[in-house]
Amino acid sequence: MLYRTLPQKVTEQNAELSQTSQRLKTVQKRLIEAEKMATLGGLVAGVAHEINTPVGTGIMAASFLVSETQKLMSICRSQPLKRSTLNTYLGMVSESRKLIFSNLQRSAELVQSFQQVAVDQTSLERRTFALKPYLEEILLNIRPKLKQTHHRIVVEGDDTIEVDSYPGAISQVITNLVINALIHADQPFESGQLYLKIAEVSDNHFLIEYSDDGCGIPPETLEHIFDPFFTTTRNQGGNGLGLHIVYNLVTKTLKGTIDCESQVGVGSKFIINCPRYPQK
Structure with a gap:
């Protein structure tokens, strides 16, 4: 039976x-x-x-x-x-x-x-845009959050790099990375530097490097940072979705890759490599 x-x-x-x-x-x-x-x-x-x-x-x-x-x-x-x-x-x-x-x-x-950033984030439509000026627009919108801290952000790169991609996805990625750094990279009231560097690595790809000089990520945490619901600030209201969203947007929407390098006491760097014209 x-x-x-x-x-x-x-x-x-x-x-x-x-x-x-x-x-x-x-x-x-x-x-x-x-x-x-x-x-x-x-x-x-x-x-x-x-x-x-x-x-x-x-x-x-x-x-x-x-x-x-x-x-x-x-x-x-x-x-x-x-x-x-x-x-x-x-x-x-x-x-x-x-x-x-x-x-x-x-x-x-x-x-x-x-309006442009908000429309991009909600619609995720594709269009041609200059990368560095758009990153500066994104940072303009989150500047009030930076003003609440002692951090300074520097943007470097070629103003003429244009991509035919999804600006809303890039906006969401950069916003989440900045907010994540403000929460995790330094202790309250400490000052720090945040860096955004863009470069054209070939005719078909561009690179965004986002880094900070904060406290860094321990090795046992680093391997899980893109996992859904993984967070070290659960008791502070963290839900562990910020970097998971970043990973999904980079790999699925922008058709690129994202890697993180970090050293405790030195800082962290996120390296995003994406095609300028991602295949639909």
Whole structure:
């Protein structure tokens, strides 16, 4: 009887295992999407914070202009207008105009930059773009997070390198690497250097090297950093998906490779090698 029922039991267990595996994959996919949206939400908050400065300066200049105009109108109603008073007012108008225009232009640039990065991250559409300027746009959007630390980031490389790839995937990769470094590379209140270097390794490939001079990764941890749900900061809210998302985006979307070199007490380096024109 056992011999006769064994195949049926194996079949039933295999079906249960298959269903469990599918449910786990679904949960993992949802968690990854949630992580992406959380990163995008951080960008929204960061850009809003960044825009506050030029908008606030523009409002202050406009308010000052209104106040001085009201004073001039009051003078005109009560007495003849002197040339010196008019010249002083016109000089103030010119300076206020420059201040308002420059700050509104800065706000528009920030909004445009964020819109492009946000659209790229949510759609993962393919297009042709200059690599280094785009990396600088990404860092502009996460600059508020850098301002909360004592870190400085340096971008080096050829401005003319163009790729026909997926800018949203690159944005997600760089954002996650920077945030990961801010969390793990140094102790709170320590200062550090983050480096982004790009290079053209051949007509068909480009290289992005991302490195820090932080505390480094122990060998026993290094071999697991791209594993899903692996984290050393579980008690601080880490979910272990950041570098797993990076690995999947580089290898599956960008059709490239990513390696990590690290030495305790020296720092870590992530080396990303991708085709300039990945095959669909």
